Amino acid sequence: MNTRKEQLAAFNRLLDIMDDLREKCPWDKKQTIESLRHLTIEEVYELGDAILDNDLIELKKELGDVLLHIVFYSKIASEQKAFDIADVANAISDKLIDRHPHIYGDISVTSEEEVKQNWEKLKLKEGNTSVLQGVPKSLPALVKANRIQDKVAGVGFDWEKPSQVWKKVQEELEELNTEIENGNQENIEKEFGDVLFSMINYARFIKVNPENALEKTNKKFINRFQYLEEKAKQEGKNLSEMSLSEMDVYWNESKKYFK
Incomplete structure (x- = not known):
């Protein structure tokens, strides 16, 4: 694993590249906070797919894409004199310290449930009305x-x-x-x-x-159905012309491979 110095150098490299892209690339220069929104949502869903697939190589790539968007939003905001990446990092650091008085304060907790309860109480103290x-x-x-x-x-x-x-x-x-x-x-x-x-x-x-459970079932169903389609194709058959009992043969066979 990289040292903290190497980690900071890598992040600094990303910031330098973002500066270059914002100055020199026609597409990057054109982007706004609003134009990036739908792309960010897509990236987060792709990150979710990598997590469910337990694909660590893909996870690394998708985390990089999400990190790029965080840096991108911060760069645009800095151009508008609103905030920069340091403000983003400091804000989340301050919140984490405030929300963990059992680590950085004098509150004592004995379970995860107590941590969650304190978290919600602290948010109400911070000004949330609900x-x-x-x-x-x-x-x-x-x-x-x-x-x-x-x-x-x-x-x-x-x-x-x-x-x-x-x-x-x-x-x-x-x-x-x-x-x-x-x-x-x-x-x-x-x-x-x-x-x-x-x-x-x-x-x-x-x-x-429940979201993870349903998505895993979705993926399982897709794999099984595509297996059914492929087997029917190999037999020169059209699914729309097959009876349910004929399709069930391949469907039940698919269960051996996709559980």
Whole structure:
């Protein structure tokens, strides 16, 4: 691994390159904070893919792309006399120190849960008017539900045991089934949302990240279905012309390779 001196030299090299690109490259000169936004979102999703794939080589590349965007935003802001990369680093350092009084202060904690509870209390002291104020509006609904539940749990608004949450899941499923029988589409949608919300809550209690779990299932389904497509192609068959029982042969075969 690199020494701290080598790490700082590498970061300084990136800052120098950013200066050059901003001055000399037509594309880089043209970018604004707004124009970079959608690209940053894409980079973060690519980083997420590398994490789920446990691909450390790709992870290094994607972290570099995200770091570039952090440096890029800071460079643009420095040109506007708003802030620079040092301000960004100092701001997060100050926040980390303030949010960890059990390390840098005189607070004593004995568990991860106590750390999370202190974190939420400290944010309210910093001026947040709601525990949920820090949940981004643009988060995907599944991720947002998980963050909402995690945050309210941080101030003690939570179930005590997983069995209580599972009972709630079953209640919500019964309510959904009732609305399906009634045929009221608007109520069906509401109850379906309640089922998802309660399942996400249960996932938290059994130590499962619902977003990661669902994405892994998505990837597994894609791999299995593409295996099915490839095998059908090798047999000179068209999926749309095959029966479900014929497709099931290849589908069940795919389970040996993609678990």
